[in-house]
Amino acid sequence: MTPQQLSKGANVSIGELTGEPMPRLIFVIETKALEGKDFGLDAGILILGDDGQVRSNEDFIFYNQPTGVGGAVRLVSAGGQDDERDSSGDLDDSLSHRDAIEVDLARIPESVSRIVVTASIDPRTDAEFGDTSLVTLHVAPAEAPEEPIIEYVVEGLGSERALIFGEVYRREDSWKVRAVGQGYENGLAALVSDHGVEVDDESPTDDSASDDEVEGPQDTETPRPASGSSVPGGVVEASPGSELEDETQPRTEDGHDQRDAGAKVSIARKRRPAALPRDWEERDSAYLPRPDRSEWQRARLFPSVGMKSSAEQEMRTTSILLACMETVPEFGRSVLAQAGAPRGRIETFTEVRFTLSGDEVRPDGLIRVSRGGKTWQALVEVKTGRSELNADQIANYLKLAKSKSIDAVLTISRDLMASPDQFPFKVDGRMLKNVELKHLSWEEIVAEAAIVYEHVGVGDRVRSRVLEEMLWYAADVQSGMWSFDDMGRQWVKVREAVKHKTVSASDAATSDVCDRFDRLARHIALYLSAFTGQKITSQPPASRVDTVSRAKQLADSGELFALLRVPGAAGPVAINADLSRSRLGCSLKTTAPRSGRTQTKVNWLTRQLASAPGELRITAHHSGSRVESTSALLRDIREDAGVVMPPDGRDIREFTVTMEASMGSKRSGSENGFVAAMTGLATSFYSDVVERVRSGRDS
Structure with a gap:
């Protein structure tokens, strides 16, 4: 079926197109940025009464408030630029960015007259809607998201940073869709304020700091909302009644949240981990600009030749x-x-x-x-x-x-x-x-x-x-500007002592190796910070007592542990080395969504890991227990989600995602060395997992 094309101001009856007056619909906003532009986009919905204003601030559904009207309206994942690949398997810069909203018209209360579909540009970029080659709204039935019934191509855009794409409005007992295309140069705050949303002007946004206050770069991504439906460009599972929302909030008879109507809305974005550069595997070092591949060596301002001492x-x-x-x-x-x-x-x-x-x-x-x-x-x-x-x-x-x-x-x-x-x-x-x-x-x-x-x-x-x-x-x-690349003289001694179970917690060599591992964690944090531009930190022992206990832990378990803190990540990244098995590991815990079926929660995680290697291990931690869990490889879960689900029908409270690799035979940062192996594993884990997995609390 060819979608009906709408021009600005035109409208069409939903019932005439779908055969039913109040279907579930998917609204997909698609943009294609001009080459070289950093273009983050976020969809939003405004629920309006007869006066053209929101009934309360709860009627603004956006990245910090992804569901509303008792779950009848919610943001869903539509697949973005990061999920699009060309025929060679590489990311294609020319492909579009999509964001989507699901609306169940049958569940919309009588007090709602209009549902306004909006989108805004990430304020941490300098992009405008004029920096696009395509801006489109598609409308499709939720049951057939790959078959849009309405298409509206927005034209003539320039300096707008927020946009009303269209609206769904009542006409007697039916609903219609109208193409609007109204832009706002002052962004999201101006758009929602026009419709009665009280924006918290005091809430800091990531781009609100002055030049004197900012000593480093800001993040450039926004969190993607939880998905629960199929949408054009990115298929995800639909499950009626499985909305990932907080069911503990009191509601009115029409499903409207009974929260503090006077509370202002913060539109400050929740952080997402900054992405690694796409060529990170090709670089010799995160600290270098892109290598000069010409045959002639470029003249250097600071040559190192000729130093004799x-x-x-x-x-x-x-x-x-x-x-x-x-x-x-x-x-x-x-x-x-x-x-x-x-x-x-x-x-x-x-x-x-x-x-x-x-x-x-x-x-x-x-x-x-x-x-x-x-x-x-x-x-x-x-x-x-x-x-x-x-x-x-x-x-x-x-x-x-x-x-x-x-x-x-x-x-x-x-x-x-x-x-x-x-x-x-x-x-x-x-x-x-x-x-x-x-x-x-x-x-x-x-x-x-x-x-x-x-x-x-x-x-x-x-x-x-x-x-x-x-x-x-x-x-x-x-x-002589050397970086950390050596686990120290005691490394081989302690490593072999662990394998032979002769390591002593009171031996100074054991404490030295623990300290070196903490330095390695900081080395990895700096390495990733240089790659991403955001402040990634390691968490060292808080005191001498903690250091001593770390040595005892190594003596007892044969393992070394450290934590990395990544802004916007679902949780801390744990790195560990099992000296007895000669294996390295990286892991990340993420809270499961608070509602929805158990299988829906498993699918929620695997969708985020769609391009991750199948050797990842997924551990599902059971609700009501601190120790019970079920574990399986990602490739097996892709075949059958049941292999990781609790066998007794219990729910899942959180997941742990783990990646392992060989430890390397040398102590140094050279190829096949321990330092290089741990750094490489952590970087791969960041790319495959940390960038992609979000917390269920954000769903």
Whole structure:
């Protein structure tokens, strides 16, 4: 059946097209962005009374409030750009983005006169509806979503950032659909406010921070709502009566929520994990710009050739770093923010000379930040390559800083610590009363440079090239800006002791390996942060007591554990190494939707993992028990969802998704090494699982 084409202002009777006056309908909004545009789209619905206004704020159905009218209206998944692939299996940039809404007209109360179908653009992008080559509304019966009965192509769009596509309205005992095409340049808040929704102006949105407050990039995705119906472009299971909604809320006789009608609506987006770049598997490092594949080597602003000693390496690298911090203030501010420096004009100096108690003292550098009449200064001590920081030398610099009223001492070396407040040397706490001491690893600094270059952006082409050149210099082993790549000298000893069951919790080697694993977790967090542009962190032990218990845990179980916190993810990402089995693992727990049949919940998860490898292990945790669960491989669940469902008919409260890999035979970050294997597994898990799986609480 060819869908009926509507032009702006035209209308058509639903009953005449479907043969029934009050069917269940799917409204699919489809957009195709122009090449190179970041275009996030979100559908929404406004439920209006006779006065053209919402009856309460509960009548605005959108990404933060995905169901309404007792479940008669709800957002469903329509498959987006991330789900579309061309014939070769690769993602196709030219394909459209879809979002959809299901409306059950038979369940709409008499107090509702109109149902308005809207969409808005992610405010964290600079896109407008004029940045599209196609904007379309399709209407289809829920039972046959692949067969639309109405199509409306919206034309003549420009600077609009929110749009009313159409409306469903009553005419006596039947419903009609009208094509509207009304745009709002000021976005979603302006659109919904016109229809009586009280927007919380004080609620922060991800793009509301001022330039002075933002030190890193913001996320660029929005959460996709729970799916429960088939829609054009992305087939999902429909199950009447299985709406994924909160049934505990009191409702009126017409199904309208009895909540605080005076409460304002927050339209701040819930975060989703930022996506990895599509070429992440091809890159040599997340910290590098895309590799130059030409036969000729491009001339480098900071060449590393000709260095003949570690002293020369240290001097050259220090000068390059400090000069780039001053020349590219976006980068300098992002680094100095970690050292507690204020924002302001950055000046940097190398090989500075002071006198302390009659002796000459020469730190590697000094950083000065000026703002208004105030000045903040820090002494800088740098070590490159395998050189180690000297505790006595740092103590001397702390004394110097105190005597000269210098605010801080900043140390830089290859030592990536498990926690930002740790140091790779011992320091007397009494010396820190008047001077702040901060340590940064090269990895932290270079990750900040990559984030600024790839994600935040530099406002000047020349400065951007300077930062790019620093990244290329950092990638050269001759620069001495080394990252974490070694589990330490005790690794083989402890690994073999675990296999032979002779490991001791009180052995210093056991604690050292636990500490190294915590550093590895932080290395992975920085690696993913550089890839995605969002702040991913690891969770180190909170205290010395926790560290001791970690050593005991390793001795008892033979396993190492750590947690990664990913903004917008369904939960923490757990990474672990089973030394007795030589296996690595990554896992993510996600709460199951609060309502719906058990099989619907399993399907809800497997749909999100449609492109994930079949070797993933899915564990369904049973309701009413902390220990009972059912587990199966994803490929088997795709064949038969029953293999993971509780055998006694019980419900599922949450799922755990796990990916495993071989541990590698070496301790280092080289190919087949433990560090490389754990980093690679975590990155693959992020791409296949963390980006895609959402929490059932959002459904």
